[in-house]
Amino acid sequence: MTKIYIIRHCAASGQEPGAELTETGMAQAVELSGFLSELGIERIVSSPYTRAVQSIAPLAEALAVEIETDERLKERILSSGNLTDWFERLKSTFDDHDLVLEGGESSRQALDRISQxxxxxxxxxxxAAIVTHGNIMALLLSRYVEGFGFEGWRALSNPDVFVLTDAPDGKSGERLWNEDSR
Structure with missing residues (x-):
């Protein structure tokens, strides 16, 4: 049975690709490293966005594992325009996986690349560990967790960790990170 840990980045200063972790985010990254260090992770593949790489750097250093970056793990672009109703528009893309907003990417397109x-x-x-972003993470989780969608995305924290398993009896996903127990 293969295990993949999917990790949402820690608290960051913004949404742009070069946004760095906040002071809180840096502390979360250290805590995340301790949480993940005994799980037998042999490979780390991360979004190239700064906040994702910084979130997993303490673990990579502790395990002496190289961080591989992969463009397919970057956050999904909902639209190239400034949407005043982005929240409702995002919800509609969870309902219709083929909906493409101007300059954006459909849920299906984003799901296909992270699924690869x-x-x-x-x-x-x-x-392995995949380090990515909330929207695209939620789309992948929809393949492993029954009924995971828009409300699942809303419930994600920064950071967040799920373990995905692909066993002979089917795929499953389980949340491991619980803010209440931290």
Whole structure:
């Protein structure tokens, strides 16, 4: 049974690709490293966005594992325009996976690219970590967790951790990170 840990980045200073972790986010990254360090992670693949790489850097250093970056793990672009009703528009893309807003990417397109990464890691047989962003993470979780969608996305925290398993009896996902127990 292959295990993939999917991790949402820690608290960041913004949404742009170069946004760094906040002071709180840096402390979360250290806590995250301690939480993940005993799980047998052999490979780390991250979004190239600064906040994602910074979130996993303490673990990579502790495990002496290189952080591989993959463009397919970057956050989904909802639209190139400034949407005043972005929240409602985002919800509509969870309801209609083929809906594409101006300059954006459909849920199906984003799900396909992150699923490619997960599929490649499943075939590798290694215990791996994927570090990414909330929207695209929620789309991947919809393949592993029954009924996971817009409300699941809303419930994600920064950081957040799920373990995805691909066993002979089917795919499953389980949340491991619980802010209340931290």
């Amino acid at each position: 990464v997960a599929g490649e890691l499943e075939k590798s047989g290694q215990t």
